Amino acid sequence: MHLFIFVIFAGFCVAGAVNLLLQSHPITSALSLIVVMTSLAVLYLLLGAEFLAIAQVIVYAGAIMVLFTFVVMLLNAGREARTRGSRAAQVVGLPAVVAILAVMATVILQAQGLGATRLSDGLTNVKGQTNLDQLGAILFTKLLLPFEVTSVLILIAILGAVALASHEGSGVKDQGSERTGEE
């Protein structure tokens, strides 16, 4: 059962990622990235990380990708031009990617002591805590400071996004006031 589900959703992941590369329209790329992220959520469930599976669907497939599709539609991004790209990317970059992948695959396949996972293998411990119990217990005791710092980071990111994307320059501002005047 586990093998069956793993093969199906790993296939979805790789197919979505390859489709992201092959599509020339950004909106199709965004949709294939959503496929990748949702399949990854299923794989997290198989690995016993229920909370992360839900967070993956809500935060990544939900919030972040909606933001992406929203920007694609807002900027009316059309088909991308097929250019040759930079020579550095072709001469150095792509062989380097193949080399990195080969090295990682060799190291992973030769690694000793990597276990296997079964469908019923959650991260259950002796006290019978669920995954969410354990996450919350560590997150709100030992790691409370990083957690709060992250909330400040997100606040700064919101302010930065608003400041960057808001209208600047007189010409654009005039357009905005004209529009409100028409209404």
Added chain:
Amino acid sequence: MSAFLQQEVPLSWYLILSAVLFSLGVVGFLIKRNLITVFMSIELMLNGVNLSFVTFAQQWHAVKGQIFVFFVMMVAAAEAAVGLAIIIAVFRARATLDVDRIDRMKL
């Protein structure tokens, strides 16, 4: 039926999948010419790394790997918001999303 339920998947397969996703993200970063798609390739790389974090959390029965993924998700959300705002600002200044034509910091 119980044998069917007891089937095991080696964790190295998950790690290989994570390496493949990361490499596909790097390839996308190199070959795509649209600024938004380049940004999506970065998200793909982040997701590949997250998968290997969760796999090792399962391997060592340590929940800290999952907490790291949680923090990566939060930072990725902040990064996406700021990055897309920058893309909007660049598009407003240059009227293009082609990375070949956005090669100068100055206007």
